Amino acid sequence: MIYTVTFNPSLDYIVSVDNFTCGIVNRTTDEIIFPGGKGINVSMVLKNLGFENTALGFLAGFTGNRIQDLLEEKGVRADFISVEKGISRINVKLRSNEETEINGQGPAIAEADIKKLYEKLDTLSDGDILVLAGSIPDVMPGSMYMDIMRHLQNKDLKIVVDATKDLLVNVLQYHPFLIKPNNHELGEIFGVKIESKADVITYAKKMQEKGARNVLVSMAGDGAVLVAEDGSIFQSEAPKGKVVNSVGAGDSMVAGFIAGYLENGSYEKAFQMGVCTGSASAFSEELATKAEVIALLDSNKKLFIGEQ
Numbered sequence: 001m002i003y004t005v006t007f008n009p010s011l012d013y014i015v016s017v018d019n020f021t022c023g024i025v026n027r028t029t030d031e032i033i034f035p036g037g038k039g040i041n042v043s044m045v046l047k048n049l050g051f052e053n054t055a056l057g058f059l060a061g062f063t064g065n066r067i068q069d070l071l072e073e074k075g076v077r078a079d080f081i082s083v084e085k086g087i088s089r090i091n092v093k094l095r096s097n098e099e100t101e102i103n104g105q106g107p108a109i110a111e112a113d114i115k116k117l118y119e120k121l122d123t124l125s126d127g128d129i130l131v132l133a134g135s136i137p138d139v140m141p142g143s144m145y146m147d148i149m150r151h152l153q154n155k156d157l158k159i160v161v162d163a164t165k166d167l168l169v170n171v172l173q174y175h176p177f178l179i180k181p182n183n184h185e186l187g188e189i190f191g192v193k194i195e196s197k198a199d200v201i202t203y204a205k206k207m208q209e210k211g212a213r214n215v216l217v218s219m220a221g222d223g224a225v226l227v228a229e230d231g232s233i234f235q236s237e238a239p240k241g242k243v244v245n246s247v248g249a250g251d252s253m254v255a256g257f258i259a260g261y262l263e264n265g266s267y268e269k270a271f272q273m274g275v276c277t278g279s280a281s282a283f284s285e286e287l288a289t290k291a292e293v294i295a296l297l298d299s300n301k302k303l304f305i306g307e308q
């Protein structure tokens with residue numbers, strides 16, 4: 001089974017504003033609400049790609065109820081823990097001349113709620129895949145994902161972590177199956193600016209030295225790099241297309257990688273599927289569908305460069 005955990009789900013409120021200007025009243029030309037949060041996006045895309053999975057995590061208040069309903073409408077199996085205080089976030093994604101995002105902090109999660117999550121995670125068995133993705137509410141410790149991995153270390157799980165800073169660095173000693181920083185997040189960890197693929201490879205290898213098994217680094221419109229545990233390295237430009245909504249492109253890439261790996265058992269195919277799923281999401285209003293991903297895979301065969 002595949003499980004995703006989203007500590008900090010959101011309603012993503014995507015608003016378009018012509019020539020957004022600070023300090024005045026701006027009016028939208030378009031607005032739309034999607035369920036969001038990194039693990040939830042991974043769950044929705046996996047479902048689109050034909051992989052049943054269960055979304056775990058924490059929901060609170062009326063926004064939490066809405067997220068739950070939207071997931072139900074999409075047929076995603078969800079088993080969230082209800083948090084008593086506060087509300088799940090509304091993350092604002094502003095589309096104008098530039099894209100701007102304001103992501104909330106999320107409700108505080110009580111010790112008793114964390115205990116309930118551990119009870120659910122204790123039901124996982126050998127061979128399962130667990131995705132820990134996204135930020136955690138501000139008041140929680142940066143060791144949260146590491147604590148979960150330590151707790152589960154005696155099970156033979158494939159654990160995927162998509163997080164930033166300490167939340168990510170702390171888990172490396174427990175050998176996550178896959179991590180997916182973007183180039184900016186990877187640079188932030190080492191205090192450097194990473195623009196070229198050569199630099200990506202250098203720093204991805206450093207993450208492997210610290211314990212990660214496979215390191216997938218996304219670079220938005222500049223493509224991606226995979227440094228795999230078997231020593232192979234794959235690079236790709238991004239497929240060409242008109243970007244419609246890039247929110248969730250990174251999460252889609254994670255889902256595509258998992259789907260490609262499960263279908264083919266090959267890191268090369270997982271990488272290709274990851275890239276095309278990320279781009280398919282960027283090129284459409286909603287998250288990628290299977291047909292959109294297959295179309296991109298078929299039309300971009302020459303994009304991928306591999307090296308064993």
Ligand SMILES: Nc1ncnc2c1ncn2[C@@H]1O[C@H](COP(=O)(O)OP(=O)(O)O)[C@@H](O)[C@H]1O
Binds near residue numbers: 238243278282
């Ligand atoms: N402008 C774009 N053009 C084509 N593909 C894109 C674009 N933005 C994102 N993607 C695809 O989605 C993947 C993940 O995007 P990225 O923005 O790097 O992730 P994150 O949202 O985690 O920062 C990229 O590697 C690429 O395949």
Ligand SMILES: O=P(O)(O)OC[C@H]1O[C@](O)(COP(=O)(O)O)[C@@H](O)[C@@H]1O
Binds near residue numbers: 012035041091104248
């Ligand atoms: O948990 P964080 O880091 O605040 O990110 C949450 C936001 O990221 C998203 O999951 C999208 O992430 P990506 O664009 O990186 O794939 C949104 O749905 C959500 O609003």
